[in-house]
Amino acid sequence: MSKPALHPPPPEPVLARWWAPFAEFLEKERRYSVYTLRNYRQAFDDFYRWLNATGLWERGFDQLSTRELRDFVIEAQSRFDRRTLHNHVSGLRAFFKFWLRRGGVKRNPFVGVPLPKLEKRLPKFLTETQMKLLLNGPQRLLENQSLDAFTSWRDRLVMELLYGGGLRVSELTALNYGQIDFTSGVARVLGKGKKERLCPLGRVAMAVLEKWKREFAKDTGHDLPVLVNGKQERLPVRQVQLLLKRYLALADLPLDLTPHKLRHSYATHLLNAGADLRLVQELLGHVNLNTTQVYTHVSVARLRDVYAKAHPRA
Structure with missing residues (x-):
């Protein structure tokens, strides 16, 4: 968690000169999510405050030394946890890389700046039994007349696509009918960095999608959204997050689980069932295999737990 900043945020001329072109590049060319944009903006604002407070802003970006940026990283550890700090520095490296290509700076001062080691955290996921309980939530509410049919089937489709297709929540809300091949049951998704991938959606998710459609x-045109609210407007990410909490509470599951945890569950269950790691990497749209390998640690941890409970010599 960050502490409140004591120094003023970047003024509008600074944002217009340095932040706005970078943000437009991230949004329109790299197609980054609103959450990544928000996090990178927080990183930029914090960095500007630090530069302003230390008197380094007036010198300009090209005059920053590796030693000074090490001081920034050390000082930032008092305001951010290690993971947030890593994310912030990643955003700042991307910022300088962008301006280096545009000729706005002569070098990327964050290259080679050491960061504190991250603690290894296994991703949270739901068991298959928990997933079934969660996915049954909309039908339960429909049957006891706590929910109308439109909302019930829409909410079920949201969770079936997240879990059945391993979609990111931003990919889910951006999904249009033209991206889905209803014959093969495969969606063509545009993920991070404008990278396109094919996502099999699964038999159950396709059955729910067919009924929904x-x-x-009301309209299933090529460029129209699959998931909509009662006004037939594209479902926002925030509403997906809120509806998931409703069904987590109904299933007596931890409320801090996010839509992304359904993607974690998707990957973990595939690997537990023997899916090839490279295949799972492709399905998730991970550029680096190391990103996918964290799920093998989850699987191994689960195997160890089962062994410890079941084996007489454990």
Whole structure:
């Protein structure tokens, strides 16, 4: 968690000169999510405050030394946890890389700046039993008349696509009918960095999608959203997050689980069932295999737990 900043944020001329072109590049060319943009903006604002407070802003970006940026990293550890600090520095490296290419700076001063080691944290995920309980939530509410049919089937489709297709929540809300091949049950998704991948959605998710399209969708044009609210407007990410909490509470599951944890569950369950790691990497759209390998640690941890409970010599 960050502490409140004591120094003023960047003024509008600074934002217009340095932040706005970078943000436009991230949003329109790299197609980064609003959350990544928000996090990178927080990193830029914090860095500006530090430069301003230390008197380094007036010298300019090209005059920053590795030693000074090491001081920045050390000082930032009093305001941010290690993971947030890593994310911030990643954003600042991308910022300088962008301006280096545009000729705005002569070098990227964050290259080679050491960061504190991250503690290894295994991703949270739901068991298959917990997933079934969660996915049954909308039907339970429909049956006891606590929810109308439109909302019930829409909410179920949200969770079936997150879990059945391993989609990121931003990919889910951006999904249009033209991206789905209803014959093969595969969606063509545009993920991080404008990288396109094919996502099999699964038999159950496709069955729910077919019913949704047939009975509840008013317009299924090529460029129209699959998931909409009662006004037939594209479902925002925030509403997906809120509806998930509703069904987590109904299933008596931890409320801090996010839509991304359904993607974690998707990957973990595939590997537990024997799926090839490279295949899972492709399905998730990970550039680096190391990103996918964290799920093998989850699987191994689960195997150890089962062994410890079941084996007489454990």
